[in-house]
Amino acid sequence: MPAPRDSSILTIAGKDEPGRPMIVSGRVFSRDGKHVRAGTRVGVYHTDARGDYHNIRGHARLSGWLVTDSLGRYEIHTIRPGAYPDGRTPEHIHFIVDGWGNDELRFATDPRVSSAEREASRAEGTFGTVQPVTIDAKGVQHVVRDLRSRY
Numbered sequence: 001m002p003a004p005r006d007s008s009i010l011t012i013a014g015k016d017e018p019g020r021p022m023i024v025s026g027r028v029f030s031r032d033g034k035h036v037r038a039g040t041r042v043g044v045y046h047t048d049a050r051g052d053y054h055n056i057r058g059h060a061r062l063s064g065w066l067v068t069d070s071l072g073r074y075e076i077h078t079i080r081p082g083a084y085p086d087g088r089t090p091e092h093i094h095f096i097v098d099g100w101g102n103d104e105l106r107f108a109t110d111p112r113v114s115s116a117e118r119e120a121s122r123a124e125g126t127f128g129t130v131q132p133v134t135i136d137a138k139g140v141q142h143v144v145r146d147l148r149s150r151y
Contacts, residue, residue, distance in 0.1 A: 008069035019049030019079030027072040036072030043096035051082035
């Protein structure tokens, strides 16, 4: 019998999806940022490598839901999203935490992100909207983004 799938790990872009592989991980905390939130539902969506959502019945094609583990952790296996076709909007991933809000993750390596945005996020640490990107030996990009629940 196969092991049950860990609902805190979400794959929204498989091996055949064009684009640069990326793993986004982090934890969800209470509103005050001090206590981890186990069992928190998180929605994720973003564009494909060309910057298109390819909406399917009102939902982005590259999207899904996860539930944080007992330590509030989550992990998303995807590709790095493309910037919108207008060329002005930075690459980003949307997060919906506990059914509320629309937090974003932007990448410090994206030239469309302003220095003011980078600086403001640096002060927030891993809660900041703009986060650094590292690349492992296999060429997979990694980003850490912690989120705050509304509760």
